[in-house]
Amino acid sequence: MKKKKNIIYRVNLSILLLFYCLIFESFTYATENMLKNSFQLNTENELDDNFNPKINEFWEKNAQSSRLLGVNNKEIYTVSIKTGSQKAIVISQGRNESILKYKEVAYDLNQQGYDLYLIDHRGQGFSERLGTDRYQGHVEHFQDYVDDFNHYVLSLDLQKNYQQSYLLSHSMGGTISALYLEQYQHPFAASVFFSPMFSINLGGIPESIASIITYSSAEICSWFSDSACYIFGGSNFQKKSFLDNDFTSSKVRFNSSFNTFEQHPETQLGSPTMRWVAESLSAAEQARENASQITIPVLVIQAGTDSVVTADGQNEFYKNIKGCKEAQFITISGAKHEILLEADKYRIPALSATLNFLKKSQQGILRCTK
Template sequence: MLFSSEDQLNNDEQQGFWQSVTQSTLEKDNVSLAYAYIKHADNSKAIVISSGRVESYLKYKELMFDLYQHGYSLYIIDHRGQGLSSRMTDNPHQGHIDNFQTYIDDLNDFIEKVVKPKSHKDLYLVGHSMGGTIGTLYMEQFPATFNAAVFSAPMYGIKLPFKKTFIRSLASLLDTCTDKQPNKQPNYVLGGTDYEPVEFTKNHLTSSKARYQQILDVFQQNPHIQLGSPTNHWLIEAMDAADRAIKAAALSIKPIMVLQAMDDAIVDNAAQNRAENERCQIRRINNCQHEVFIEADEARNHALRTLITFLEQH
C-alpha cells in the first residue's frame, strides 16, 4: 500500500484533491457545526472521521487524501467548541463542553443529515484521541450505523500528574460551571492558557518535524481555529466519558481496532489495554507518539496499512 510522504507534503496532487472537497456547515440550536466531505466515484464505501480535541478538519487534509486514494468517500466534522465550529465560551480559546453527550448527539445529527443521505453501502468510523471517545460512545448508542471502527490513540484515559480521583476532585472544586453559579463563564484547568504554539523540540505529539511544522502552519494561517487548554468542566466530562468508553469498547458488538501509540504522553495506554478482547483489538505502533496520523512515515504507514486492512475485512 502506498501513502503520502513527509518529504512531499501539500504537493500539487494533494492541493488539487482539496479543491474537490466540499466545506459546509450544519446549523443546530444556534450552533454552527463545520464539516467537510468528498464523495468517491465508487460511492460504495465511506469513512466518517471524528477528530480530537483542539482539532479542525483543516488538519486532516493529508489523511483524507490518502484514504480517498484507497477508494473511500470521506466525511469529517469539527466538534462544537473547536475548529471552524461555534465556540461555547466568551473566550474562543477555551476548550469546553457542557455535557460529553452533546458531542455524540452532534455526531449523530451529522451522520443522519449529511452522511446517510449519500446512500453508501458500507460505513466505517475513524476517530482520534477525544474523537475516539466520542466514536466509541456513539457506537454503543447506535450500533447499527457502522460496519467497524478504527480509533487512533483513543482517549480511554488521560495521562495525569496525580491520581485521577485527586485531579477530578480538584477540577470539581474549581469548576465555575455549576448550578450554584449559572451565569458564570467556564474557567481553565489549573495552569491553563490560551493557544500558544510549541516548538518542535518541546512537542510530545510527533517525531515528524515536517508534519508538525505543517500543522503549526495550519493554525498560524487560520487563527480562528486556534484553541488553548480545556476548562475544568471539560476535564470532568472527559474523564467520566473516558471511563464509560473503556466499557463500551470492551462490550462493542461491532469490531474495533485501536491503534496504540507506544510512546504516547497524552492518553493512557493502560486504559486502552483494559478494553482489549476479540472484538476490540489493539495494534501497538512502535516509535509512535500521540499523533499517529501525523507521525514519521514508518509509524504512520504501519498505522494506515493496519487501518485499511482492518476495514477491508469488514
C-alpha cells in the same frame, strides 16, 4: 592433526558466517516489511511545510463544507469529499484539531477508494465556540459531542448512499466514537481508534482525585465568573514549537498541520477548561466500562510513547470488548500521540494495518457475534 583442526576451523567459520547472513537477512526483511508501503501512502519526502501542491489541489477541488445545528442550536462545521466511491469513512477528530489537519489523511484514504466525511466538534475548528472566551477548549456536557455526532451521521444517510461505511477516530474523537457506538444504532461495519482518549495523562494524580478537583473548581469558578476557568496553568492559543512537542516526531507533518492555525486564525484553540477535563474523565470511564455494548469489529491502535493519553484506559477498553472475537489491538512502538501525523516509520504501518482491517471487513472475514 593440524590439517584436521584447520578443516574443523573452516567448517565452523562457514557455519558462523551463514548464521550471521541469516540473521542479517531476517533483520533486513523485518525492517523492509515494517516500512513496506504497499498502499502507496504519501511520504514525508513528498511534503513541505504546507502539505504539498498535490494534496492542496485535491482538497480545494473536492472538499465541500457545510454546517448543521447541534445540541442547543450550536453550529457544527463539516466537510465532505465525494468522488463517486461505494465506500465511506467518517472521521471523528481529537481535541484542539480542525478538519484542515486531516488533509493528508483524507488524500491517502480517498486514493484507496473511500469518500470522506469530517466534522469539527463543537467549540473547536470552524465550529461555533462555547462561552465568552473563544480560545477555551470547553464543553458543558461531553454527551453533547456524542449527540452532535449522531445527528451528523444521520444527516449523511450512509446506508442509502454506500455499500460499506466505516468510522475512524483519534484521541478525544475516540471517546466520542466509543460512546456513540455504545448508545446509538449506526450504519458502520467497523471502527478504528487511533490513540483513543480512554484515560488521560494526569501526571500521576489518581483519576478519582482529578475528577473531584476539576468538578469542584469548575463549580466554584461559575460562582464568580460567566466564563469557564482554564485548567491550572492554562492559557489561550499559544504557537507551539516542534522541539519537545508531545504529538509527533515528524517535523514536516508537524509544520504542515500546525501552520493551518496561522493560516486560519479562527480555528485556533487554547488549553482546556476545568469543566472539559472533568467531563472528559467521566466520559472516558463510561466508554471503557460500556465497551461490551459495541457490536462491530474494532481496531485499537496504540502509540507506544504517548504522553497525552495513557495505555491503561486503552487496554481496559479492549479487554471489555467481549462480543467480538475479531477485535484487534496494535501498538506502534516509538510513536507519539498523533499517529496520523507521525513519521513514515510509524504512520505507514498504522495506516496499512487500518486499510487491511477495512479490506477484511469488506471481504466478510470480520464478523461479530454477541
